[in-house]
Amino acid sequence: MLTDIIIVLAIMILGMGIGLFIGNRPKVIKIVGVLTSFSIFLLLFLLGIGVGTNDRIINNLDTIGIQALVLTIGALLGSLICAYFTYSLFFKKK
C-alpha cells in the first residue's frame, strides 16, 4: 500500500512541477479545471457502482449515514473550539 501512496503523491508532485512550468495561462487552467471535474465525476460514478454492487454497504446505509454525521459533528466541534482559542489568543484586536 505504501508504494501505491508514494506513486499517487509522486504523480501529484509531477503535476505541480508541470503546472509551475506552464504558468498562469488562463486557457490551460480552464481546461485542467474541466478535466479535473470530469475525473472527479468519473471516480464518484465508479465509487457508486462499487457501492451498488456491495451488499454489505447497501444493507447498512442507515448506520453508515449516522456514522458519517457523528464524525462530522466531532470534526466540526474540534475545529471550532481550536479556532476559537486561536482567534482569541492571536487574532482578536484588543
Add this chain to the structure above:
Amino acid sequence: MKGSLIILSFFVLGLILGLTRFLPDTLLEGDFSIYALYLLMFLVGIGIGTDRDSWKVIRQVNFKIVLVPLSVIVGSLIGVSAVSILLSSINFGEAMAVGAGFGYYSLSSVIITEFHSETLGVIALLSNIIREVITLLATPFFVRYFGKLAGIASGGATAMDTTMPIIVQYSGKEYAIIAVFSGIVLTVLVPVIVPLILEFL
C-alpha cells in the same frame, strides 16, 4: 453547493447502475479506478502548480496565519477521535482518516476507497459533504459563538472556494486571504495526511 449536488448525482447514478447490475461485468469489477485516481492527482497537481495567485498569498502573509489551518487539523483530528468512541464499528485511525478530509469530499473519499475500503470511502464522502453543507448553513451562528475564524475552520479545505463567499460575508473581507490560505494548505495536505493515517492505522 451546486458542485456537491452534481457529484452526488454521479455517485447516485453509479449506485443505481450497480444495484440493478445494468453494466457489463468488466466495468463492475472496477479495477481501473486507481488509474482514474492517478489522472485526478495529476490534474490536481497541475491545478496547484498553475495557480500563481495562491503562491502569492502564501508568500505575503504573516507567520501566525499558519495557526489557522493548524487549528483545523488538530481540532478535526481530536474531534473525530473523541466521537469515534461512540461508534463501535469505526476505530480511532479510520475516524481520523475521515476527519482528515477537512471537507474535501471528492478526493478524500476516493483515496480512502482505494487504500482502505468502500464502506469507509462512503462514510468519508457523506461526512465531508455534510461538513460543507453545515458550513454553508451555520457559518453566521458559528462566527457569533466561536469568533471570526469559525467559518474558515468549519469550511476546512473548502474555505478557498465553495464556502468562501459566506465566510467573507460573516467574518469580513480582511478574512478572505486567511480563508484562501487555510483552504489551500488543507487542500494540499489532504492527499498527504489521509494516506499516511491509513498506512499507520
